[in-house]
Amino acid sequence: MGFLARERQVAPPGWNRWLVPPAALAIHLSIGQAYAWSVFKTPLEKSLGITGTQSALPFQLGIVMLGLSAAVLGTTVERRGPRWAMLMSLIAFCSGLLISAAGVWAGQYWVVVLGYGLVGGIGLGIGYISPVSTLIKWFPDRPGMATGIAIMGFGGGALIASPWSTSMLTAFGATTSGIGKAFLVHGIAYAVFMSVGVLLIRLPSREFTAEKVALLKDKPKANVxxxxxxxxxxxxxxxxxxxxxxxxxxxxxxxxxxxxxxxxxxxxxxxxxxxxxxxxxxxxxxxxxxxxxxxxxxxxxxxxxxxxxxxxxxxxxxxxxxxxxxxxxxxxxxxxxxxxxxxxxxxxxxxxxxxxxxxxxxxxxxxxxxxxxxxxxxxxxxxxxxxxxxxxxxxxxxxxxxxxxxxxxxxxxxxxxxxxxxxxxxxxxxxxxxFHEPEAAGETGKPSPKPDDEATVAKWNEAEAAESADKEDAEGVVKK
Amino acid sequence: MSSPQESRSSTLLLAGAWLWVGLPLAYGLYRLFLNAAKLFV
CATH class of the missing domain: 1.20.1250.20 (MFS general substrate transporter like domains)
Known part of the structure; x- marks a missing residue:
């Protein structure tokens, strides 16, 4: 897929690295909505006739899925690149909200659990880790600050969602119809908001690799x-x-x-x-x-x-x-x-x-x-x-x-x-x-023959080739 | 060297991107401080 190919995610010459933090924030500010789930709890309890424990389940499952999907899909996210990861996060997270809307309209509590908790939770996990390595690559001189901005966004997401969702429930009414409408608007609005992150995110280019050496010149300790x-x-x-x-x-x-x-x-x-x-x-x-x-x-x-x-x-x-x-x-x-x-x-x-x-x-x-x-x-x-x-x-x-x-x-x-x-x-x-990898192109502080991302892609290709060879060995198809 | 026009659109893109995330965040912070003020009233 052209738009999502890793090569197409590499920044054009002159791309400003300060465009990467807002791309990350567009994702983290959206998925941080999860921490404002409590706004929906009482209306859901009253309209669907469920208990407090039941109304907390979509959020709890979402957080469990966040950890699980981040752990399981982490390597895929790295391999496919941040744009793919952010788009998958957008699709999963917003689908979760839309499925929840359908679930509330149909009066089916379990649809909300599966929609928001399971599907949406996968979006939380992929979205949470999606910009991390890209930010670290763009800000080798200030990795703490760069990831701090993105992860601050996850905390900020609840600050935005909490009053916004409350106003929406007041406007639409805390009935099944009103809650469903609120979920629907959330799903659409977050899809639009997150899409800017998908469009803006870029991997560092060959040009930036040379710039990186200059950035790290006065900070020898910042180099790995x-x-x-x-x-x-x-x-x-x-x-x-x-x-x-x-x-x-x-x-x-x-x-x-x-x-x-x-x-x-x-x-x-x-x-x-x-x-x-x-x-x-x-x-x-x-x-x-x-x-x-x-x-x-x-x-x-x-x-x-x-x-x-x-x-x-x-x-x-x-x-x-x-x-x-x-x-x-x-x-x-x-x-x-x-x-x-x-x-x-x-x-x-x-x-x-x-x-x-x-x-x-x-x-x-x-x-x-x-x-x-x-x-x-x-x-x-x-x-x-x-x-x-x-x-x-x-x-x-x-x-x-x-x-x-x-x-x-x-x-x-x-x-x-x-x-x-x-x-x-x-x-x-x-x-x-x-435990070190045999070669660390682009990370030694010396000018590298390949820019960061080409080196990463090359490593991925090598790793995949080795992995498939091992698999074939195990299956007895190819003997080394 | 980029042309002045390229430089201008690059600045606009940067400002737009930060406003896109900054405005909702500012709204969230405003509502947060309204709540926090209750501690001192």
Whole structure:
């Protein structure tokens, strides 16, 4: 297919690299809608007569599918290129919304689960990893900042979708007909919005390879002189240590995010300045802002201070801030709010910085695919975090605990997880050269005979040829 | 060297692309800060 061929995705001469972040944002701002699913929950419960647990299922399945499809389809995304990946994401995500519209109109709850959760979830996974390796290739001097912009978009998507979907449901009505119309408009509007990303995304050209040498001239440390394939990466301890780092950092953030509003109210219930429930919704909004800002600010900072150091900050200072909440959180509302905001900024930043960390450890060759596999840590944390906080708070209530005591045990667990994550980060060393790919064209900082993408295509062709030869061997058709 | 016309269309494309994503994001942030203000009221 001409338009989607990898060769056709290469930028023409003079293509401005600052067009790549808006292309990535067009995708991430759209798929970030998933985090605004809660807007549809109550209307769906009332119109379809389902329970709260049932209405949460499309979102939960969507997040599970995000992790699974990113892990399974990561190498295909790398091979086919970002334009193909973004188009597939557009088709899957928007089809999911349209199928949900049909499901609601027909009064079939399971159609919504399969449409939004299964089909749409595949779109989330492909879309999430689609721009990552392309951004890293265009911004070898600032990979943290580049991926920070895109992944900030995923957080920003909910900020846009939440008020927009609410207004739509108010206009159309929270009936099956109104919800169906809202899903239909979402599907069409997101298809138009995402298509700009599909049209704008480009892979670096031959011309840019020469420019890259100049960009990296003053930043010798920013250069990675080797590549590790996705299959080899998961055999290294570095991948699994980083998996633990991401999983525990995310779990610690979810620890606050999951119960933010009731937590603030409970902490100051017995004090002279109790917090009203409306004020607590403002607190949740501030946490969202911190989560989003952290993705850009801290990830960009990692380009200056280094990836290992920035994770020391997220995990080490994160643990200390949890301790501050435990010991002094109930003494002052501003102190509580600021500490929680910084913890949430570290939570978002953990997501945003990890692609650049992977690039430092494994090179750019299959960084998108490796990132996809690492996202399984997110799926685990997504179950672990809420489970810990809710189970402990419920048990605390049954035992008659009130105020900050309700959260003390879960905070201690979060501190322990962050400390384990800190130790895992300390144990990360450069990858053993035995895992390196034989050649790393375009990544050594020296002028390469082939530009980045030609080298990548050549590598893919070699890998595919080797793979098919192995398959034929196994089937006994061709003997080596 | 690109011609002034090419340079102008390149700048327009860049501005358009950033506005395409920037305007919805600005709307989202505006609504977020309206909500956040409730904490201080």
């Amino acid at each position: 002189g080797f590549n590790v394939s996705a299959n080899n990466a998961i055999k290294t301890p570095q991948f699994w240590l980083l998996w633990v780092v991401l999983c525990f950092n995310v779990t610690a953030g979810i620890g606050i995010l999951e119960k933010a509003a009731p937590m603030l109210v409970d902490f100051f219930k017995e004090s002279s300045t109790p917090v009203a429930a409306t004020a607590a919704t403002g607190f949740v909004a501030l946490l969202s802002a911190a989560n989003m800002a952290g993705r850009f600010v801290w990830s960009s900072t990692s380009d200056i201070v280094g990836r290992k150091n920035i994770y020391r900050l997220y995990l080490g200072v994160g643990a200390l801030l949890y301790l501050v909440l435990l010991t002094a959180g109930s003494t002052s509302t501003p102190l509580f709010v600021i500490a929680a905001m910084v913890i949430l900024s570290f939570y978002g930043a953990g997501f945003a910085t990890v692609p650049a960390y992977l690039r430092d450890l494994f090179g750019t060759y299959q960084v998108g695919a490796i990132h996809g596999r690492l996202l399984t840590a997110w799926s685990v944390a997504g179950v672990l975090g809420p489970l810990i906080v809710n189970a402990i708070a419920d048990a605390g209530k049954k035992a008659g605990h009130v105020g900050p005591d309700l959260y003390a045990t879960s905070f201690y667990i979060m501190i322990s997880l962050l400390v384990v994550g800190f130790v895992a980060n300390e144990l990360i060393r450069p990858v053993d050269p035995k």
